[in-house]
């Protein structure tokens with residue numbers, strides 16, 4: 001039996017205002033209706049969907065670094081429908097190491113041509129790509145070769161020919177090559193680099209640190225689709241609550257417009273990010289000069 005089921009028409013209709021341009025019904029090829037008011041889009045950026053599954057107490061995993069099933073089978077089908085609609089799926093290296101995810105599309109009828117590109121933000125090359133599920137699926141033609149976004153660092157072993165490294169060079173490097181650095185890579189630069197490589201839509205699935213960052217960067221996110229599972233994980237779980245600036249008197253972020261739909265026992269909330277705080281300062285210094293790519297065979 002298939003791991004996922006085709007969505008009902010009502011479920012696709014609910015999601016359609018929050019999908020990237022050109023989204024289609026996988027069964028019929030019909031294009032999803034576009035919202036009346038579309039977002040004014042920076043042409044250098046891909047369409048960005050932030051999506052994750054959380055408990056009622058706002059946790060996305062039972063404990064740090066622990067793969068945790070939160071959502072039910074119906075929302076799993078929704079996740080694979082969303083994967084079908086995007087050119088890439090991005091996660092942080094914390095998720096790649098903890099979950100060893102497949103990050104492919106297992107929607108009924110999806111072929112290799114429908115697969116999104118897996119992308120891992122891995123600045124210090126922690127992820128053991130060669131032994132990963134993603135590499136295995138690529139060899140079986142069930143997924144595309146992943147791309148890693150990293151700082152300059154020599155590779156311990158050569159990469160598979162269908163995998164790529166997108167290198168980030170700090171504008172003002174504090175460290176020598178191969179030193180571990182925990183400084184952030186600018187999100188705008190990451191997204192611009194993906195767009196430059198032909199990625200027009202990216203679904204960002206987590207983990208916690210990635211979600212917390214992006215909830216503070218409204219100008220970069222087009223849609224947020226959250227699965228709420230009817231469960232409480234409790235203290236010690238991994239929270240996605242974003243940092244609030246000191247003395248802030250407003251919420252960090254809201255969704256407006258917003259829509260709700262029940263999938264099995266889960267509730268899905270979908271919306272466009274609406275941020276009452278002024279948008280964060282532009283984070284690009286000169287991305288064209290700071291990101292370059294090399295294909296390693």
Ligand SMILES: NC(=O)C1=CN([C@@H]2O[C@H](COP(=O)(O)OP(=O)(O)OC[C@H]3O[C@@H](n4cnc5c(N)ncnc54)[C@H](O)[C@@H]3O)[C@@H](O)[C@H]2O)C=CC1
Pocket residue numbers: 051052053054059060061063064065066067068070091092093094095096098099121122123124183184185186187205206207208209210211213238
């Ligand atoms: N319930 C859900 O929907 C999901 C749950 N998870 C869970 O989340 C947990 C992992 O979360 P985290 O540990 O927070 O890891 P993460 O996946 O957010 O990765 C964080 C790491 O990625 C790198 N990184 C991310 N953004 C960066 C940037 N802008 N610049 C430089 N480096 C950057 C850094 O090395 C950072 O330490 C796991 O337990 C996983 O199972 C992950 C995805 C979805």
Ligand SMILES: Nc1nc(O)c(N)c(N[C@@H]2O[C@H](COP(=O)(O)O)[C@@H](O)[C@H]2O)n1
Pocket residue numbers: 052053067068069070071075076079091095096099100101102103104205206227
């Ligand atoms: N939708 C959803 N529900 C959950 O309960 C989850 N834990 C996640 N996690 C995300 O899905 C990735 C796993 O993907 P594969 O099934 O291995 O392709 C995981 O890494 C998280 O990004 N999502």
